[in-house]
Amino acid sequence: MGALFSLFTVLILVLIAFAGVKAGNLHFLFGVVIPYAAIITFITGVIYRILKWAGSPVPFRIPTTCGQQKSLPWIKHSKIENPSNTLGVIKRMALEVLLFRSLFRNLKTEIREEKVVYGSEKWLWLAGLVFHWSFLIIILRHFRLFVDPVPAFMHLIESFDGFLQIGVPRLFITGVILLVSVAYLLFRRFFIQQVRYISLANDYFPLFLILGIGFTGILMRYFTKVDLVNTKQLIIGLFSFKPEIPEGVGVIFYIHLFLVSILFAYFPFSKLVHMPGVFLSPTRNLSNNNRTKRHINPWNYPVKVHTYEDYENEFREKMKKAGIPVEKE
Amino acid sequence: MELKNLLSEKRDVILERWFDLILKSYPADTSSFLRNQKNQSTNPVGHTILKSIEGLFDKLIEGLDHTSGDSWSSFLDNIIRIKAVQDFTPSHALSFIFDLKKIIREELKNDPVLNSIQDNSGSGNGITVELSKLDSRIDALALDSFDIYMKCREKIYDLKAKEFENKTFRLLQMANLIYDKEEEQRLDKDHGNLKKAL
C-alpha cells in the first residue's frame, strides 16, 4: 500500500507540473516561485532540524565500541573502531560517512561447503554507496548550469564521469548508476520480505521521486535535448536572484525542476535528514574516553539516595555482632 | 529397493519442499531470512533445520532395506530442541514430520518412470509395499519425536526449577552453617537408631 501510494503521488506530481506548464501556462510559478519556496523550506527546515537535535544535550558519552579499548600500553589499541580522542573520532566518522563502514560489516566473504559465499547484505552496502556517491557527483555536475563561466574542476568531474566516451552528448556514467542503484534499493523493498515488512510509504516515496528526477534528467539530456542556453539562463537567473523565464524551455525541464523542488521541500520532514543526522549520532561521534575525561551532563540533578549513615543506622547492631567496623559505636 | 533409489534421486527436491514447508510455519518475513541466510553462526535456526532434515531423510531411506536400529535421534534432537522453545503445542512443533509423507507421495505421483512401471507390469505393488514400510518408518520417527519433545519441555521446567533452587540453596546452606554441628549429630543419631531398628 505504501509503495502504490508513493508511486501515485509521484505520478500526480508529474502530472501537476505537466498540466501547470502546458495547459495552465504557469511558467513563473513552476520556474521561479516553487523552486524558491522549496529551497527556503529546505534551508529553514534543515536548520530547524539540526537546532532541534542540537537543542537536546548528550547527557552521557555512549559510543558503540567496535574494537579494542585503549588500556595498557602493550595492548594494541583499535584507534578508529574504538577512538580515544578527537582524531580517532574524525577518522571513524569519515569512514562511516564516506564509505559506510558499519554497513560494510555486513559484508563477509566466507567459504561454506567448498564454495565462496558472500554475506547477503553486500548489495545493500554497494548499492547504498554508489547511489550516494553518484548522487553527489550529479549534483556537483549540475553546477555547470548554475555559474558562468564554468569553473575548471567541473571539467575534471565531467571528463571523469563521461570516461566511457559513448554517445553525443557524452554519456555520464553516474546517471546510469544512480538509476540502477535506486532501482535496486526499490527492488529490495519489494522482494526481500523482511525489508518489505518494515517499509513505510516514507521509504518508497523518495525512491520513486529520485527515479522520476533521474528519468526526466536523462530524457532531457539525451533524448528531448532541451535548449541548454535558455535553460541555463533560467537557472542562473534563479541563482542570481534576478529570475526570468526565457522562451523555449521544454515542459520536461519544468517537470524535472518541480520534482527536484519537491525533494528539497520534503527533505527536512522525512527520513532524508539522516544526512545531517549521522554527524550528530552520539554512538559514533564520541570517543570512548569516559574514564580519562569526565563527561558532563548539563541536566544532572541530585537524586534521593540511601546514604551510608542510613545504612549503618539500620544495621548497626548486626554489623557490630559480625565484627564489621562501624562509624558510631 | 526401487523406492529407495527413487527417493535418493529425488532427495534434493523433496528436501527443498520439506524445508520450505517447515519455514512456512514462521511469519513470512522471517522465513525468507531463515531460507536465504545459510550461515551457521548468523542463522543458526535455518542452518540447523536444514542440516537436520537432510540427516533425517538420509537415515530414513537408509533404513528402508535393513532393520538396524534407528540412528536418527541426534538429527531429530537438533530440530526439535529448537521447536520446543518456539512452538508451545506439540502438534505445532511436530507436524513437520507428517509433512514428509505428503511431499513424498506428491513427488512420486508426478514421476513418469514410476508411472510407466506401474502401468505396464504392475510391479508398482512392490512400491506400494515399500511405501507402507516408509510410512511406518515416518510414524516411528514421529513417535521418537514426541519423546524428544517431551524431554526438551521437561528440561525447560527442570531449568526453571533449578533457577529457583539456586536462589534459595545458598541461603539454606548458610543457615545450615549455623546449625551445622547439632544438625549433623542429630542426623547421625537418627541414622544410627534407624540402623539399629533394622
Added chain:
Amino acid sequence: MSNKVPTPDELSKIDYTPPKKGWMDTPVEFKPGTWCYGSRPKYLESVDFPNPRDWKPTDDDWKLPENWKEIFLKGMEERLRKYRSFRLFMDICVRCGACADKCHFFIGSGDPKNMPVLRAELLRSVYRKYFTASGKLLGKVAGARELTIDVLKELWYYYYQCTECRRCSVFCPYGIDTAEITIIARELLNLLGLNTDWIAGPVANCYRTGNHLGLEPHTFKNSIEFFLSDIEDITGIKIEPSFNRKGAEILFITPSGDTFADPGTYTCMGYLMLFHELGLDYTWSTYASEGGNFGFFTSNEMAKRLHYKIYAEAKRLGVKWILGGECGHMWRVLNQYLDTWHGPADFLEEPVSPITGTTFENAKSSKLVHIAEFTADLIRNGILKLDPSRNNHLKVTFHDSCNTSRGMGIFEEPRFIIRSVCNHFYEMPEDTIREKTFCCGSGSGLNAGENMELRMRGGFPRANAVKYVKEKHDVNMLANICAIDRAALPPLMDYWVPDVRVAGVHELVGNALVMKGEKERIVDLRGEPLPVKSESTSSEEVKEG
C-alpha cells in the same frame, strides 16, 4: 494410479503462516514463557516508584492511572528534550534493514517484532503521531499510530524482550542504538508502574542493603567467608579478607551474584586467592556490596540512585582507587555513566598498581580499574607464578559479554589472561565474538525463571557457536567476564550444549595460580580432581591451539 500412490489427505495440513498484514495491524500476543511477572507493589513502594499495585501482564486491566496516556507522552516529550540520542534515533532511521537479522531474539524466535528496526518502530510510530507534523497530518501513511492500551502492552512486551546488547548498533550506518531506545522506553513504562518483578526486586533490595540479593552486612560478610574454608581445603592457605576497612588502598567492588551462586562463586574464590597472594591492601564493602545495577534496566535516575554508594564508600573509607570485578552491565555503567553521575572523583588518586607500579592512565579521571586490566598487567610483568597445566582438563572458549564489548571494548585483556593460565583455548567463529558477540539472551534483567523459553531462544545463536567449537575442538568450558553470564549461560548450555560448563576468567586464574606455601593441589576450585601431572605435560596436546 492414484489408488496406488494415495495422497494422505487425512493428514490435513495446517498452514501457520499468518495472513499477510502490516505489523501495526498485528496485535501483540503474550506467549507463555516469553515475559516476566509484573512487579510486586512492595518493591515499587520501597523506592518511591509510581503506581504500585498487584497486576499481571496477562490481565486485561493493567490498573493504570486515569491519565496514563498523558503521563507517557509528557515523559516522552521530556526525554526528547533531554537526550539527543533519543530525538535523533526517532528521526533518522531509513529502515534499510541492516539490523534486522542481527538481533539474537529475532534469530532465535523468528518473531518479526524482534527485528531491532521494528522494535524501535513500535515507539517511533507513537513519536510520529504526537511529535511530528507529517504524522499528525497523514497518520498511518506516514507510519504514525495512536497510543492505545494495546500499543502500550505491545511496548511493554517487546521492550522487555531486548537485552540492550547493542549488537544492532554495530551494524547500523547511523549508529542507532536500540539499547538507548529500550532504556528510554522502559523509563516511560516505569512512569506507569510497569516494571517486572525480576528487575524491581533486586532494585529494591539493592537500595536498602547495597546489593541485589538483599544480603544484610553480616550475611554478606558471611557469604564471602564461606569460601575461605574451601580455599583452605584446596590450597592449605588461610585467607583473611577485610570488610569496610578504613585506610585500605583499594576498594574492591563486584556483583553480589558471584558471592552467592555457582559458578560465580569460584570466580570469587579466584579473586580472594589472587589478592591474598599479592598481599594487596584492599577491602570489601558491605555497603557498596554490588557492582551491578538493575536500576539501569529501570531508569537513569534509579541507576544513579543505586550507584551513589560506589564513590561515597570509597570516600568514606579513604581508599586511593577502586578495582572492579568481572561483570558486564556493571562495567557499561562504570565506564560510561558513573563518573558523569557522581564524579568528579577528585578525592581519589590516579590508579597505580601497587604491585607492578603501572599507572592505569585510561582510568585517571574515574579511578575505576577493571580486574582484567589489573591481572593482565600482573601477568605481563611476570609477577604471578602460574601453572597452566592445572587447567589442562579444560578446553576453553571465551564469550565476549555484550556490555564490555560494545560499551567499553575490553577484548584482549581477558584473552591474554586465558592464554596465560590455560593451555587449550579456542575462539568461536569470527562473527560471533568481539564486537559482533552474541548475547547470552538474558541480559538487562531478563534472567528470570518464568521466561525461560525466551532466554533459550535468545541464547541460541550464542549456544550454537559454542556447539560449533565443542564439535570441532572438544571445548568444555565457556569462559566469560560477566556475572549475568555466569548465571545465565549454565542453563543455556544445559539445554543446547550439555557438557559445556561456564567459568569466570578469574576462576581459571585461581586454578593456575601457584601460591606461596600452598600444599600440592589435587582438586580445582570446584573440588574436582586435577588432571594427572605426567599426562598433562605431554607437549603435542598443548600445541594444538
